[in-house]
Amino acid sequence: MSKIISRRQNDLLTLDKAKRSKKIKQQLGICAHVDLLRFEDGIAIVSLESPCVMRFSPAEKGEGEDVDVLLSPGSLILMSGEARYRWKHEINRKQIGFQVWEGEEIDQKRRISITLRKLCPS
Secondary structure: OEEEEEEEOOEEEEEEEEOOOOOOOOOOOEEEEOOOOOEOOOEEEEEEOOOEEEEEEEOOOOOOOOEEEEEOOOEEEEEOOHHHHOEEEEEOOOEOOEOEEOOEEOOOOOEEEEEEEEEOOO
């Protein structure tokens, strides 16, 4: 679930929550994407409550290898320039709430992320 919690001029603050539940049938995560070009360069994401693995992969095939990053609660991700435009990011969960980091299952529960980005002037 994503909710816009502040909109001032061109600033946009969104709050994203993902909760682990055995009753949820769909996969939870974020599909691989580059943030829309309607946002200016520079995106900040704060990851809270539950750890997860975020995968970065080249936006164009054959331009490099995937890179997995463990996001511990309180982690801050800053994306700008090449990181913002030439790399996709995702949180892939093949099974609900299940990810592995260095061979061990991550204990995932609810995860909240706060995303800060600025809309381009229209």
